[in-house]
Amino acid sequence: MSRYEIVFSGQTLPGSDLETVKANLAKLFQADAQRIALLFSGRRLVLKNNLDEAAAGKYRTALERAGARIEVVDMDAPVEEIELAPPPAPSEETVPAAPGRLKVAPRDEYMAAFADVDAPDFGLAPVGADLQDAKAEPRAPQVDLSQFNLAPVGSDMGQARPAPAAPAPDTSHLKLAD
Numbered sequence: 001m002s003r004y005e006i007v008f009s010g011q012t013l014p015g016s017d018l019e020t021v022k023a024n025l026a027k028l029f030q031a032d033a034q035r036i037a038l039l040f041s042g043r044r045l046v047l048k049n050n051l052d053e054a055a056a057g058k059y060r061t062a063l064e065r066a067g068a069r070i071e072v073v074d075m076d077a078p079v080e081e082i083e084l085a086p087p088p089a090p091s092e093e094t095v096p097a098a099p100g101r102l103k104v105a106p107r108d109e110y111m112a113a114f115a116d117v118d119a120p121d122f123g124l125a126p127v128g129a130d131l132q133d134a135k136a137e138p139r140a141p142q143v144d145l146s147q148f149n150l151a152p153v154g155s156d157m158g159q160a161r162p163a164p165a166a167p168a169p170d171t172s173h174l175k176l177a178d
Contacts, residue, residue, distance in 0.1 A: 004056035005049035006063070007071040010040040016067035024066035049075065085109045 012021045018040075026036050039045060047070070048059055056072050063070045085108060106112040125131055151157060 002053065003049075003075040004051045004053065005073050005075055006047045006051070006056065006059045007044055007073055008039060008047050008063070008068060009044045009071070010042045011069040012067050013064060013069050021067035025063075025068060028062065028066050 012018055022033075022036050022040065025031070025039060026033065029035070047063075051059065060070060060072055106115045
């Protein structure tokens with residue numbers, strides 16, 4: 001007896017309005033807007049699993065009536081096993097790596113494409129070693145100042161002169177009373 005699971009990926013049936021489908025699913029699942037937003041995140045979500053054929057059909061009917069495109073997957077379907085090809089055997093034509101260069105032996109067919117890549121053999125530095133290059137000392141820029149000279153002390157450098165002070169107010173008419 002086969003077992004099935006109901007899978008939803010956030011897609012709607014053709015001709016269905018997205019907001020209407022969200023509202024229908026919220027009513028169907030009795031869920032708030034945040035949980036419905038998670039359903040429409042685009043990820044593949046298993047809504048229900050381990051169902052018999054009749055129950056899977058009921059779920060399909062209810063969800064498609066709500067406007068959601070679902071997938072009913074047979075959980076007992078055989079899974080195809082893939083066997084990787086063994087790495088190629090070292091041949092006598094293989095040229096040993098030059099000193100300081102890395103020779104990579106491919107582990108599978110995909111990595112065999114990178115077997116002839118010439119890569120440097122970077123070693124590991126001892127613990128506590130400074131790996132950053134030393135910074136060059138900053139140099140002051142060479143600026144030609146020969147066209148400038150200094151004015152004598154006290155000379156007018158073109159500053160704005162302050163406005164003359166206003167006359168003091170006349171307070172002769174003011175008296176202090178006892």
